[in-house]
Amino acid sequence: MKLKNGFITHNVGKTQMMVATGAASTAFHGLVRSNETAAFIVNCLKQETTEQKIVEAMLKEYDAPAEVIARDVHSVVEKLQGIGALE
Amino acid sequence: MTEFTVKLADIPVRIRAIRPEMRQFLQEYLTEEEAELTIETRQEDIDRERVMSARTRAAEGLSEFRPGDAYLETLAVYRKLAEALVERDVLLFHGSVVAVDGEAYLFTAKSGTGKSTHTRLWRQAFGDRALMINDDKPLLHVGEDGVRAYGTPWNGKHHLGGNCSAPLKALCILERDKENHVERVSPEDAFPRMLQQCYLPEDGEKVEKILALLERMSQCVKLYRLGCNMEPEAALVSYQGMQEEA
Numbered sequence: 001m002k003l004k005n006g007f008i009t010h011n012v013g014k015t016q017m018m019v020a021t022g023a024a025s026t027a028f029h030g031l032v033r034s035n036e037t038a039a040f041i042v043n044c045l046k047q048e049t050t051e052q053k054i055v056e057a058m059l060k061e062y063d064a065p066a067e068v069i070a071r072d073v074h075s076v077v078e079k080l081q082g083i084g085a086l087e
Numbered sequence: 088m089t090e091f092t093v094k095l096a097d098i099p100v101r102i103r104a105i106r107p108e109m110r111q112f113l114q115e116y117l118t119e120e121e122a123e124l125t126i127e128t129r130q131e132d133i134d135r136e137r138v139m140s141a142r143t144r145a146a147e148g149l150s151e152f153r154p155g156d157a158y159l160e161t162l163a164v165y166r167k168l169a170e171a172l173v174e175r176d177v178l179l180f181h182g183s184v185v186a187v188d189g190e191a192y193l194f195t196a197k198s199g200t201g202k203s204t205h206t207r208l209w210r211q212a213f214g215d216r217a218l219m220i221n222d223d224k225p226l227l228h229v230g231e232d233g234v235r236a237y238g239t240p241w242n243g244k245h246h247l248g249g250n251c252s253a254p255l256k257a258l259c260i261l262e263r264d265k266e267n268h269v270e271r272v273s274p275e276d277a278f279p280r281m282l283q284q285c286y287l288p289e290d291g292e293k294v295e296k297i298l299a300l301l302e303r304m305s306q307c308v309k310l311y312r313l314g315c316n317m318e319p320e321a322a323l324v325s326y327q328g329m330q331e332e333a
Contacts, residue, residue, distance in 0.1 A: 021291035
């Protein structure tokens with residue numbers, strides 16, 4: 001899975017802002033605000049990946065138990081799927 | 088078909104329009120200078136505005152309204168202008184801008200919140216010290232070390248503002264409240280509202296540029312949130328609250 005074309009991000013301070021442009025903007029009009037960890041997950045999704053691969057990448061970066069990270073990744077992925085941002 | 092050059096946000100722009108009313112609409116901005124870019128409208132642009140305008144009104148639950156081609160062409164021209172001016176670090180923003188003692192204050196909020204009412208209170212409170220720049224859709228040039236707000240003929244239903252400009256001292260997100268109060272807000276908190284009130288083209292590259300300009304603006308202009316009622320005191324509270332030093 002991967003972030004659909006047309007979703008673009010920009011960091012303002014420690015918050016990542018994501019909006020939909022072009023064709024993607026007809027389905028999603030809002031703004032996604034992500035904290036540092038959620039932004040890490042969003043950035044992983046800019047290339048084709050899987051939840052498992054994202055969890056592995058996060059384990060290298062963050063000092064947290066694997067099950068907590070897996071739960072966080074799943075929750076962010078679900079939210080992005082909910083707004084139609086993934087393909 | 089009519090053709091002329093106007094200067095908007097300090098940039099001379101050639102306008103090629105269909106309706107003769109367009110020249111009258113932009114009269115205050117005519118210039119003899121050589122144009123740096125050209126905006127041309129076609130009938131299909133006007134037709135597209137008609138469809139979009141009807142859709143927006145339906146979405147907002149407003150009654151059906153059949154605008155004429157001349158009005159729709161002003162919308163089409165502004166849309167094209169906004170898209171072209173992004174490359175020159177200029178944004179089309181939704182808000183009411185008033186300058187006091189030569190420094191501009193931009194009040195932004197959803198339509199119907201009371202931006203125009205609030206800047207009217209400022210004009211009443213400050214008299215000759217206040218200059219109305221634009222009551223609805225100003226242009227903002229986002230430079231390296233500051234933002235400048237420019238008047239445009241797209242200045243709201245009361246046609247307030249003129250061909251003038253001033254450095255932008257503060258951007259203020261306006262909300263209605265019983266009591267008047269004003270607080271500083273962080274760029275992170277203000278950003279979503281700024282994005283919402285800024286014209287966004289469909290083109291992703293332009294949107295990326297706009298996000299970067301908005302971020303630059305959030306760094307070099309002071310950002311506030313104002314809760315206000317419609318009493319004259321609201322103008323004094325908001326002005327005083329925005330006078331603090333850096």
